[in-house]
Amino acid sequence: MSIRHGFYAGWRGSEYEASPDGDLVRLYVAQQATGFRQIAPDRYVQVVPLSDVDHLQYVTTHCMWRGEPFVVLGEHEGWLRVEYSGGKAPVAERLGLESFDRGVYQAWASGHEVEDLHEETV
Template identity: 45%
Template sequence: MRDGYIARWKGVEYDSSPDGMHVRLYSPTPGEGFVQIEENRYRRGLPLEELDDFFYVRTTARWRGESFYVLGENGNWMRLEYTGNDPNAVGILGLETYDVGVYQVWAPREEITDIAEEYI
């Protein structure tokens, strides 16, 4: 499940993070200009203008008729964050309060539908 910045450089997509007018690319394998920062993690900085593309991606899904972001998965369970605005849905679905106005839940994978990536 992807949720974060993605940079495309030389036709390859990398997890990334913005840093002003530069972007840090992360790779699990060594590559041209990448420096190892820990085991199986390499980083390279590039100016924004050298990238093929730079965007944010989130994974979305539906559970029990409502819309959610997919935050992660563990075995046959998926961690979801509610994106709707129906105050009744929070109680009906048994969502946990994560922060003010932010509700999450662990849901069985077999109940989740319409999984898709949303590019921002």
């Protein structure tokens, strides 16, 4: 399963990473495609009217790790960057999580240790 975290839009039968901007939506791909222009290495964009998009949704990936709920922010070489979503500082401390910001705790978790990896869509 690929880890998705952010906006995604359906357009002309495909799904793209997306960024809404009022009545427009920026669609992103990792390689050259017709109508897309390069904005960075391995990053191409095309701006389309929101009315042309089949769907626009916010997708997050969630899991359970060490018996607690987490949001998965990314993946690197079999490790998942997870953010504790239980909101209890004593639990975060017991798990040895890094304090990323006030009330926000993160860690790197082995992909083999997580359970119930699933997406939620808003």
